[in-house]
Ligand SMILES: NC(=O)c1ccc[n+]([C@@H]2O[C@H](COP(=O)([O-])OP(=O)(O)OC[C@H]3O[C@@H](n4cnc5c(N)ncnc54)[C@H](O)[C@@H]3O)[C@@H](O)[C@H]2O)c1
Ligand SMILES: CC(C)[C@H](C(=O)O)[C@@H](O)C(=O)O
């Protein structure tokens with residue numbers, strides 16, 4: 001197995017070493033065989049060679065069996081348009097034909113105090129969001145700026161994007177949604193805006209057709225704005241949520257916040273060739289970068305997901321997750337989740353604590 005690690009920008013450079021520390025322990029102790037390659041993406045190669053997604057990284061990504069991605073993005077460089085550092089994310093997703101992002105959100109009892117929700121609402125929260133990430137308004141053409149010919153202010157410059165999905169794109173992500181729900185508690189909510197959007201009406205029809213192949217999964221259609229509200233008022237009612245790219249982007253960040261921090265949530269992203277990609281739910285967080293303050297848990301959870309999905313080692317994945325749970329239960333907290341009565345630790349100290357716990361949990365050589 002060839003694993004490509006792309007730390008990228010901002011806190012990506014601080015959390016990736018913590019994730020690789022965990023991977024090194026598992027490799028050394030458990031016979032997990034992998035060749036690890038590190039590559040450049042984002043602001044670094046943009047400054048060095050004028051390209052946030054250089055050809056060498058493209059080649060490494062093509063050749064990798066699994067990709068661990070940190071973060072990319074620097075809002076002060078957004079004016080660079082197609083060369084902005086976070087454009088590398090879309091380019092990488094496109095290159096690898098990634099289409100389905102799955103993120104699981106669980107509020108363990110030891111985490112209840114971290115959630116912004118009262119315990120009575122947060123308790124028993126355990127759901128997944130399956131988000132389509134290759135299409136929608138993100139990718140579809142035409143998009144751009146032009147002079148408005150009609151509307152309330154003709155003659156002004158207007159920005160426009162195209163929302164678009166084909167039946168096959170919806171069918172492909174719907175299958176991932178149903179498979180995910182089947183492996184969990186068998187309840188799938190498909191969130192769309194079929195009350196206003198033609199794209200969503202197609203989405204709803206195709207999802208309903210695919211449902212016939214999964215009689216054991218209970219499907220409900222829900223309007224995405226209602227889903228946003230109910231995620232906050234009653235998150236424990238959800239098992240699996242299936243949604244499109246833009247709605248999924250927003251619903252995922254709402255869901256992350258419920259767990260206490262976006263720094264706790266990891267994603268696995270699938271294409272159709274078996275090559276798998278892992279990334280935390282958050283971005284480069286430049287406001288805290290370079291201060292050893294970031295929460296490395298989302299990135300470390302990516303290693304657990306990689307052990308489960310790319311190395312077929314669910315036992316090791318669960319042990320890494322157990323080490324994280326035990327360190328949180330012992331009261332260690334990075335700055336963004338620290339409250340009175342818990343122990344404030346740095347990014348590297350959190351990583352080290354999880355690594356020590358993991359060493360203790362793993363069977364002797
Ligand atoms: N997959 C990715 O690489 C990805 C995802 C989202 C945003 N971005 C990019 O990152 C840049 C910054 O975006 P943003 O500020 O909207 O989102 P962000 O996720 O980087 O940060 C949002 C907030 O969450 C906090 N935060 C994020 N991760 C954290 C962690 N691990 N520990 C503690 N606190 C954490 C940050 O300090 C910030 O206050 C933008 O350029 C954006 O395009 C990249
Ligand atoms: C940075 C951006 C392109 C990306 C997205 O919108 O998909 C990010 O917000 C995410 O959630 O991974």
Ligand SMILES: [Mg+2]
Pocket residue numbers: 249250253
């Ligand atoms: Mg996002």
